[in-house]
Amino acid sequence: PRRSCLPAANEPRLCAYTRLLDPQCVQENHRLCSVVPVYRLSALASERVAVRRVRALCVAMRWFLWCAAAVALVVTLGIAEEFTVSQQDASFRIRRRDCSSDANCEHGTCNAAGQCSCSAGYAGRRCDVECNGGASNPCSGHGTCLPQLRGRCRCQTGFTGADCSFELPKPTSPNVTESNTSSTSTTATVSWGAPENENSDGTHLYQGTEYSVESCAVSAGCDGGSASQSMEEDHMHQSLRADYFNIDEHARPASHPYLSLRGRGLAQDTSNWKVACQTSETRCVVENLNPGTRYVFRVRAKFKKSGFGNYSEEIIVNTEASAPDYDTRVPVLNESVTASSIKVRFIEPKDIGGGPVHAKITQYKLEYRTVGTTPFSEVLHNVVDGQETAVTLTGLGAFTNYEFRVSAQNVAGYGSPGPIVAQKTRGVCGNGNIESGSLGNGLSYAEACDGGHCCSGSCALLDSSHCSGHGSCTDGNTCSCTSGYLGQLCQYSDATTCNGHGTAQSDGSCQCSTGYTGSSCGSCSTGYYSSSGTCTICPQGSSCSSGTKTLCGAGTYQDLQGQSSCQSCPSGSTHSTTGSRTVLDCTCSDTSKYLSDAFKQCKTKLTFDNTGVHGQVQNLGATAALAPRGYIYPVTRTCGDGAPTCATVCSGLGLSCLNSLHQYTNTFPYAYHVVGLKTYKYNHCSGGCGPNTCMCYKADSSAATAIGDNSNVAAPSNDEFNTLWSKNSVAAHVATAAACTAGRSGAGWSMLVRRDCASGQATCSQICSGLSDTNAGQLTCDNSYHVFPHQPVSSTTVATAGLRVFKFNSCTTGGCGPNYCCCKEQSNPNPSEVESAAQRDAVLSYGGAFERFGASGHVLAQSVCIALNSGLWSYPVARRCDSGLSCAQICSGLSESQGGNLACMNSIHLYPNKNSYDVNQIGIKVYRYNSCSVNGCAPNFCCCRPA
Secondary structure, eight states: OTTOOBOOOSSOEEETTOOOOOHHHHHTTOBOOOSSOEEEOOTTTOHHHHHHHHHHHHHHHOOHHHHHHHHHHHHHTTSOSOOOOOEETTEEOOOOOSOSSGGGOTTEEEOTTSOEEEOTTEESTTSOEEOTTOTTSGGGGSEEEEGGGTTEEEEOTTEESTTSOEEOOOOOOOEEEEOOOTTOSSOEEEEOOOOSOOOTTSOOSEEEEEEEEEEEEGGGOOOSOOTTOOOGGGGBOHHHHHHHHTOOGGGSOTTOTTGGGTTOOOOOOOSSOEEEEEESSSEEEEOSOOTTOEEEEEEEEEETTTEEOOOOOOEEEEOOOOOOOOOSOOOBOOSSBOSSOEEEEOOOOSOOSSOTTTSOOOEEEEEEEETTOOOOEEEEEEOOTTSOOEEEEOSOOTTOEEEEEEEEEETTEEOOOOOOEEEEOOOOOOOOBTTTTBOSSSOOHHHHTGGGSOOSGGGGGTOTTGGGGSEEEOSSSOEEEOTTEESTTSOEEHHHHSTTSEEEOTTSOEEEOTTEESTTSOEEOTTEEEETTEEEEOOTTEEEETBEEEEOOTTEEOOSSSOSSOEEOOTTEEOOOSSOOSGGGOEESSTTEEEETTTTEEEEOOOOOTTSHHHHHHHHHHHHHHSOSEEEEEEEOOOBTTSOOHHHHHHHTTOEEEEEEEEOOOOOOOSSSSOOOOEEEOSSOOOBSOOOEEEEEEEOOSOOOBOOOOOOOOOOTTOSSOSOOSTTSHHHHHHHHHHHHHHSSSSEEEEEEEOOOSTTOOOHHHHHHTOEETTTEEEEEEEEEEEOOOOOOOTTOOSOOOOOEEEOSOSOOOSBOOOEEEEEESSOOOHHHHHHHHHHHTTOOOOSSOOTTSHHHHHHHHHHHHHHOOSEEEEEEEOOTTSOOOHHHHHHTOEETTTEEEEEEEEEEEOOOOOOOSBTSEEEEEEEOSOSOOOSSOOOEEEEEEO
16 A cells, blocks of 8 residues: 555564655554565664665665655664764765663763763673673673673683683693703603693593693793783683674674674784694693703693683703804904914804803814815813913914814814814014025025015015005014005005095095095085085085985075085975075065065065054164163154154153154065165254154163063064063064164174073173174173163154163173173174174074064164164165175165165174073174175175265
8 A cells, every 4th residue: 555554563664765754654663655665674683784774775776865764763663762864975874872861871871972881790782781790799800891792701811601700720730851862952841730620510621632832941031921822702701702703793883892803813922932832642842942041831721611721830941052063253363473373362153052051162172284284283272251262373384374273162062163264474584695595594585574574674675565665664564654655564545545535544444525425435425416526515506415416496495505405495485496595585475475584484574663663663772872871762753843853852751862763664675685664864853854753861870770670571482573562572682682783883793692680690791701602702791781661652652751771881780680781702703704604694594583584683774774874864775695796786776766876884794593582692693894895695784875
């Protein structure tokens, strides 16, 4: 019948293509039918089978609506508590939950995954089954209850039974005897007694073919472990194992945690115990043992239905040693050779016939003869602990070849001798009539003069090849080599041995010069390439390996010399240049960002705030450099003819006016060799439009030793130039570094160092003298400043004191403050060292907030330029290290709408040192040139002004 409710059946039927379910039919557990054939699901027999078949139909037939209906029916019929169904790629995912609350778990709790976590002693999906042995004593205390296997037990080694209550017997102690065969030392015989206990029904518990004998060499360590440690189920009761291995594989998903044990083999052996034999007898012969070695043996039996039992007691046996046979080892013969004696030092054979305790070498036999004769003479040497194993043969003939062989003895006797080796005795230097060919002692020239060794007297003239023609004999055996030659016979030299690219050593090896490698210094080192036969350091813009130079390709660069690979442009940037030597060739794809050479990443461009924090910091640095001892304030002024003059503004604050500036809205250029920031210096304190900032100060010659330092707030390290002001902010570092640079006398380095503001702390004089710099050497103090926590005013606030700094013009003040020290070099800088330092600087990068080619670097440079300019406009222009142009050339090539053609008035170099938040550490570092003609990697900022 179509769409009618049929009587209930033992097995529900689901109708394919049914798009609607009759709620009444579902509630009454009736069947649903349609015009198509019926698909039967054995849902009540196994919910897993039901679910798998439902899913199979869903995937195969793409009956999505029917699938949803079928799952709903399965849930309603109580086959499972919950299914989650979702359509994805024409398939369904179904998840079963065992519980929805703790009430569903009889002796446990329901976890977030919908599974019951059973209390101790209970098992089953609903925690409704007691573990074997009872809930109060699960597995009799000798095993582990397996919750998902309905409370069955996994027994410990030596116990069996459904509840692990039966302790297995063990074999009686084994009787291990050494082999009674004298011709071999590699076997041992082990025997043992059968287990004494039997099962309650009188049957034997052990299987006749399952005795396992294990051995372990004591020298390898025999603590713990088992050579046949089985997988966990080896000690489970037989009935449990039978059920376990009969689990229907198709009724469980592949990821089921218990099904994953199926097919596991023996656990990995992590001990030194090895299975020596497996037998059904109570005796076995263990073969392939090492001679002269101590072994431990133990036995255990495998019982019916329960696996291996306990181990027997252990017993130790020592195998016999074998005679020590030499392999290819030979004695040392050339340590002391004269015309009548040879010292022979014995080398222990690799195989001494067993372990060092049971097969110790007790004696050496040395056999020798002259070459060409048959019989050997022999000398025996007993081995004595602590004494050298050597013998000196005396009474030998001069300039004679002898053959030697050695054999060794242990408790098993002498083994076979080693290979035959030869050694020739020295000759005897004589004094005779060389011209007549007679030496007067019956020896030939070769015998008398030792076949080529230096001899004194007339023998030294016999062979022109003595000392290889590069030295002379100084005594009977020594060559005095001419310069450049080494070795016993002056046979080694830098030119011949090391190809002229290294220093020859007395043993014939080479100590290669920089850039060369190989046994004879014939190859170029990594980071070098061959140019006209000379290994040259790999230049910037290239990579070098195997002696070949390769230019860096598009999107890569190399700013270091001597590298074997090129660096990729930072994320978000690239270039099409070949042979790029700097990260500056990389261009950020986002035009709102610029490429930082110090940070090597794309950073967001900032806009210059001429009357905000940027302008106030710029004014503060310049004023602090020029003002006398006392307080310095940058104050914004209203720009207009009727507005109060800077003199009025400063006096209204109880201050004096030092000078006035007009800071234009020109922004940071983020480019090289172009005009960016622009400031006009009036050299008066009058009004008009401009100036827009006043350089105010208050002279104070008193000994201000307790100024105060109540702000320890540090700017975020990723904030290049923030509006937060404190003694640790980037802005404070920039302003003070500018004051140090412009305020010093003459050219040289200025290094900013934070000082701990507290009584009892070292003075700036003491701090600077205790520091040294790689470039500048030992430092000394030039000045000191104190940065107050006063915050900058807003860009629209005028005639108000904001930022404040105290200038000490002293380095000996202690207490609080100062909190900044201006350190410089103790002696006049070496210009070549300045250039060298700048070249190293160009390829360094540091973390921190200071960005020398970003906003903070431009503000610092402009502060210095303003202070050093005698008047009119100041323009800080960034210069590229590899430009090849001096600042004089760069400035003269620029013009500006108000200033006209420009000229250079000074130059500085900003190093990539980060602003140091730590006290007594070198922070921002600047070199002031007082020149515009330097044309190297430094300087990197030009101070331009109207020509």
